[in-house]
Amino acid sequence: MTDSASAQSLDTAIVAALPDGAKVVSVTRHGNTRWSTGKRIDVEVGGGTKSYFVKVGASCPALLYREHAAFFVGGHQRMRAHNALRSPAQIIEVNEYLEAARGEFEGAKAIAAVIPDNTIAPIAWGYFAGDRTKTWYLTEFRHLSEAAPPFDQLLAIVLKLHRGSASPNGRFGFHVTPFCGAPPMVVDWSDNWEEFWTRDFRAALAYLERVHGANAELEEVAEEFIDTVVPRLLRPLQTGGRDIKPSLCHGDLFDGNIHIDLDSGNPVIFDPCPFYGHAEMDLQCMRRARYTVGHEFVKLYGKAAASEPKEDFDDRNVLYTIRNDILTAGMFPNRTFVLDDAIEDMRWLLAKYPDGIDGFKGDLTPTRTVTGGGQVHVDGLKGLGLH
Numbered sequence: 001m002t003d004s005a006s007a008q009s010l011d012t013a014i015v016a017a018l019p020d021g022a023k024v025v026s027v028t029r030h031g032n033t034r035w036s037t038g039k040r041i042d043v044e045v046g047g048g049t050k051s052y053f054v055k056v057g058a059s060c061p062a063l064l065y066r067e068h069a070a071f072f073v074g075g076h077q078r079m080r081a082h083n084a085l086r087s088p089a090q091i092i093e094v095n096e097y098l099e100a101a102r103g104e105f106e107g108a109k110a111i112a113a114v115i116p117d118n119t120i121a122p123i124a125w126g127y128f129a130g131d132r133t134k135t136w137y138l139t140e141f142r143h144l145s146e147a148a149p150p151f152d153q154l155l156a157i158v159l160k161l162h163r164g165s166a167s168p169n170g171r172f173g174f175h176v177t178p179f180c181g182a183p184p185m186v187v188d189w190s191d192n193w194e195e196f197w198t199r200d201f202r203a204a205l206a207y208l209e210r211v212h213g214a215n216a217e218l219e220e221v222a223e224e225f226i227d228t229v230v231p232r233l234l235r236p237l238q239t240g241g242r243d244i245k246p247s248l249c250h251g252d253l254f255d256g257n258i259h260i261d262l263d264s265g266n267p268v269i270f271d272p273c274p275f276y277g278h279a280e281m282d283l284q285c286m287r288r289a290r291y292t293v294g295h296e297f298v299k300l301y302g303k304a305a306a307s308e309p310k311e312d313f314d315d316r317n318v319l320y321t322i323r324n325d326i327l328t329a330g331m332f333p334n335r336t337f338v339l340d341d342a343i344e345d346m347r348w349l350l351a352k353y354p355d356g357i358d359g360f361k362g363d364l365t366p367t368r369t370v371t372g373g374g375q376v377h378v379d380g381l382k383g384l385g386l387h
Contacts, residue, residue, distance in 0.1 A: 010041065013129040014054065014136050019045045027054075040141070051141035101125045101135040103178040107274025108139070110248055114164045118157045120270045142268070144259040148292045149267035154258065155300050157267055158250075158282060162305070165248030167276035172196040172246045180252050180273040181331050183207040187275045191368070193244060194234040196277065198226060201323050208330040208339075218343060225322075225346040228356035233316050233349075237278065240363030242308045246276035254285035255292045280307060284320035288341070309362065315352070318345050 009027050018024070022045040030040040030053065041052040105125040112121040120139050128134040148154070168175070173189035173196065186203045190196040205222055209215070237244045250257070251273030261268050283298045285291060298317055306313040325342035329335065353359055 009039075010054070011128045011131075011134075011136070013126050014041075014138065016129075017124040017126065017136075017138050018043055018052070019050070021045055022050070025049075052138060053141055054136065054138075098133070098135050099177045099184070100179040101137040103174075103176050103184075103274070104272065105137050106174075106176050107178055107251070107272035108270070110165070110274060111161065111250065111269070111272060114248060115157055115161050115269075117264070117266050118160075118268050120268060143262040144268065145262050146255075147260055148255060148258060149260055151293075151297050151300055153267050154293065154297065155304060157269070158253070158301065159305060161250065161269075162247040162279035162282070165276075167246035167248075170246065172275070172277050174275040178251060178273040178275060180327055183327055183330060185251070185273055185275060193237055193278050194231060197234060197281075197323075198230055201226065201230070201326075204323055204326045204330070208326050211330045211333055212339075218339070221343055221346050221350070224350060229319065229346070229349045229353050231357040232353045232355075232360060233312055233319050235357055235364065236309050236312065236360055236362060237307055238367050239365055241365075241367055243367045244278050244307050247279040249275055249277050249279065249282045251275055251282070252285065253282045253293075258293055278307065279305065280313070280316055281320050283317055284324040287317055287321040288325075315349065318349060322346060 010024060015022075015024065018041075022043040024041060024043050026040075026042045028040045028042070030038045039054045041054055043050050043052070102125055105122045108119065108122040111119045120142055123138040123140065125135060125137040128136070167173075169189065171189045171191050172193055174185075174187040177184050178187060179185065183204065186200045188199070190199075205218070208218075236242060250269055252271060253269060257271045258267065258269050260266070280301075283301055286293055286298050287295050298314075302310075302313045302317075307316075322342045322345050325338050325345075329339035329342065332338070357364070
């Protein structure tokens with residue numbers, strides 16, 4: 001579908017962000033994401049043509065996924081095939097998700113500063129003219145192939161992002177709220193990775209409950225998991241002389257956000273949910289068989305850059321994968337197997353580490369002064385049975 005009133009169909013704030021002298025010649029419906037639909041914008045400028053992309057948000061993503069999950073499960077894949085040419089300017093129409101445009105802009109900007117040849121750099125974001133209930137996000141159009149790049153090339157890019165980035169204050173977090181599809185991530189600054197991760201994991205559980213309703217089995221196993229397994233696998237990262245650098249993480253690094261630029265031939269990663277965190281967290285979307293960039297890549301990364309204690313690397317990946325499964329189960333409620341996998345893995349890790357942190361045989365003396373003490377309380381989640 002092509003809009004007949006091309007320029008008139010775009011908000012003037014978006015038009016103003018296009019190059020000086022640009023004339024909009026067409027606006028075409030182009031693809032869906034987990035929380036929006038999109039339009040391609042073609043313009044004439046400087047004697048040639050150039051293309052951009054605009055996304056339009058859904059009315060209420062969390063409820064929409066529940067009511068129309070069948071469309072999005074299939075539609076998401078159709079969008080990926082249809083959206084081989086992309087460079088988003090995103091429009092978000094829900095107050096709750098207004099920060100998504102800003103979060104993606106700031107994340108893409110930070111990533112582009114480290115790996116400029118392997119991402120889609122942002123141009124601008126802003127509010128609609130005269131309407132601060134809608135926002136947009138703009139980048140150049142890129143011709144992309146969905147084919148996954150060779151793993152050795154992707155590994156080099158991901159390692160460069162993690163090793164070449166630095167948190168602006170040396171802490172875990174991010175300066176704006178990023179969104180992993182529909183749900184926002186909790187990214188308040190912290191020196192303590194266990195605290196940071198647990199806080200966000202509780203928020204993911206709260207999001208899942210909001211979509212699915214209460215789940216007594218999940219609540220029981222998740223609370224025991226947080227009390228027992230999380231300290232055992234995360235606390236050793238920052239004790240006994242060990243430490244981890246807060247690296248810039250893409251945050252949603254799965255097949256759909258890893259493509260190849262057809263013009264340059266370079267692999268590119270895009271659509272981030274950015275934060276400065278433990279680098280291994282970027283492997284959370286790769287363990288399950290449903291991902292093309294899968295467990296083999298996780299193992300390659302582990303050989304190259306596993307944190308100490310290295311013997312915990314694979315189990316930490318299971319832990320991080322559980323968090324991704326919880327969010328995925330919330331966004332796609334009819335994929336009941338995803339939540340089943342998460343609960344099964346929580347039980348498996350509980351069986352493996354029944355004594356929790358008391359079963360760790362190494363030194364647990366804090367390596368540096370950190371906030372918190374492994375006991376994480378999130379007042380905003382009280383009343384959800386998850387605090």
